[in-house]
Amino acid sequence: MASRTPAHAVVEFRGVTRVFDRGVVALDRVSFEIARGEFVFLVGPTGCGKSTCIRLLLKELEPSEGEVLIAGRRLSEIPRARIPHLRRNIGCVFQDFKLLPDRTVYENVAYALRVIGEPRSEIRRKVPDILRLVGLATKLHNYPHELSGGEQQRVSIARAFVNHPPLLLADEPTGNLDPETSLGIMQLIHRINRTGTTVIVATHDHEMVDRMRRRVIELSEGRVVRDERAGRYRPEPASRHPTVPADGGGAA
Numbered sequence: 001m002a003s004r005t006p007a008h009a010v011v012e013f014r015g016v017t018r019v020f021d022r023g024v025v026a027l028d029r030v031s032f033e034i035a036r037g038e039f040v041f042l043v044g045p046t047g048c049g050k051s052t053c054i055r056l057l058l059k060e061l062e063p064s065e066g067e068v069l070i071a072g073r074r075l076s077e078i079p080r081a082r083i084p085h086l087r088r089n090i091g092c093v094f095q096d097f098k099l100l101p102d103r104t105v106y107e108n109v110a111y112a113l114r115v116i117g118e119p120r121s122e123i124r125r126k127v128p129d130i131l132r133l134v135g136l137a138t139k140l141h142n143y144p145h146e147l148s149g150g151e152q153q154r155v156s157i158a159r160a161f162v163n164h165p166p167l168l169l170a171d172e173p174t175g176n177l178d179p180e181t182s183l184g185i186m187q188l189i190h191r192i193n194r195t196g197t198t199v200i201v202a203t204h205d206h207e208m209v210d211r212m213r214r215r216v217i218e219l220s221e222g223r224v225v226r227d228e229r230a231g232r233y234r235p236e237p238a239s240r241h242p243t244v245p246a247d248g249g250g251a252a
């Protein structure tokens with residue numbers, strides 16, 4: 001069957017339901033499209049299904065019903081052997097950085113290139129370049145434990161972006177950082193977005209969402225309850241979406 005995904009859509013969730021063991025419905029008929037180059041915040045209270053969306057995009061999970069598409073391709077049709085190729089085109093940033101503790105900053109980033117068979121000369125060129133971009137040119141030989149949380153997150157962003165993937169997923173990237181450091185991280189992710197990379201950030205960080213005023217997709221109990229162009233963490237008081245409290249009620 002021909003795909004209905006518009007040529008410009010990088011990501012599409014088409015009626016996606018995901019049910020876990022014991023009948024936990026993490027996502028319930030979720031549909032949205034994200035165009036090439038968009039910056040999207042995925043928000044909502046804990047347990048609403050944000051990480052499940054990210055894991056579906058990485059094909060770490062399969063939908064119980066519906067389809068997830070990337071660049072018009074149904075992930076259900078991608079064979080197991082091609083999953084590494086899919087993931088190579090998706091940069092990932094997580095709350096806990098996931099750095100290799102016994103490798104230097106340089107090695108942590110170089111490793112991402114080595115596993116995909118990048119020639120040594122390219123690694124030597126690309127790693128210092130990306131570390132300069134994230135503001136860590138002087139920390140190449142430090143180990144993760146010698147860095148602040150914000151610096152560690154910059155390393156993980158460098159690692160995620162060193163291949164210039166068309167899609168960057170960030171799951172709670174500022175969750176462990178103070179507000180000022182978070183702002184720097186979000187500015188960096190914004191800069192990456194401006195190079196043309198599509199960015200999806202799952203977050204509870206309402207300050208950040210309110211400051212950035214980008215597209216906001218809000219989930220509640222596994223359903224999309226709001227999708228706004230230049231949204232805030234919570235809907236505007238005059239919102240046309242009365243199903244979600246406008247007074248800041250609910251979990252932060």
Ligand SMILES: Nc1ncnc2c1ncn2[C@@H]1O[C@H](COP(=O)(O)OP(=O)(O)OP(=O)(O)O)[C@@H](O)[C@H]1O
Pocket residue numbers: 020021024025026044045046047048049050051052053
């Ligand atoms: N592997 C799993 N097995 C069973 N239930 C799961 C599993 N993963 C997630 N869930 C459940 O699915 C629901 C959605 O979880 P998910 O992690 O997507 O939420 P979230 O919005 O990312 O939450 P948080 O903001 O706390 O990270 C929750 O009820 C969660 O307990």
